[in-house]
Amino acid sequence: MREAVGRCIRCTKEVYCSDGFLHGIVLDSSHILCFTCRENDELIHILNQLLEAEKAGVETLDYLLRIYPSTVYEERMKDIKKDEAWSCSGLIEAVRREGGTPSKKTGTFLEKVKAQPSFEDKISLLNKGQAWVARKINDALSFGMHEETRSFLLEMKQRHVKNIQAMSV
Ligand SMILES: [Zn+2]
Numbered sequence: 001m002r003e004a005v006g007r008c009i010r011c012t013k014e015v016y017c018s019d020g021f022l023h024g025i026v027l028d029s030s031h032i033l034c035f036t037c038r039e040n041d042e043l044i045h046i047l048n049q050l051l052e053a054e055k056a057g058v059e060t061l062d063y064l065l066r067i068y069p070s071t072v073y074e075e076r077m078k079d080i081k082k083d084e085a086w087s088c089s090g091l092i093e094a095v096r097r098e099g100g101t102p103s104k105k106t107g108t109f110l111e112k113v114k115a116q117p118s119f120e121d122k123i124s125l126l127n128k129g130q131a132w133v134a135r136k137i138n139d140a141l142s143f144g145m146h147e148e149t150r151s152f153l154l155e156m157k158q159r160h161v162k163n164i165q166a167m168s169v
Pocket residue numbers: 008009010011012013033034035036037038
């Protein structure tokens with residue numbers, strides 16, 4: 001016997017149960033993820049890329065605050081660091097909620113920022129990194145996901161856009 005039990009949260013295709021065997025997994029959020037999406041989950045891949053980037057973001061802001069203390073940007077840099085840390089913990093929750101394993105890796109962004117000659121160049125690269133994050137979030141939003149994950153990503157995008165404006169030198 002084969003019956004449709006619901007739609008895959010990611011690809012929205014019908015998921016079947018045949019002879020008591022579900023062709024997918026049930027997430028903690030009680031949504032169903034089909035085996036095809038489970039095998040190669042592009043959303044989890046993007047969320048983990050973002051997580052690695054945000055961890056590198058915290059490192060980068062730490063570095064900038066250490067190298068350039070007491071500039072007019074100090075408070076703004078502290079705020080951005082808080083947002084990057086907030087994004088990291090939200091992304092870890094999101095990856096778990098969507099049935100994946102959070103990446104333990106950190107992106108290599110800090111090395112690239114260090115290689116920039118001046119403070120202005122470093123900030124300009126930081127802003128490019130923040131813009132990349134906002135674009136990646138748009139990619140992620142094209143997939144089906146838990147409502148909580150979607151509202152988190154929308155807020156994360158907003159904060160990044162705001163932080164680019166705050167650091168426009
Ligand atoms: Zn699917």
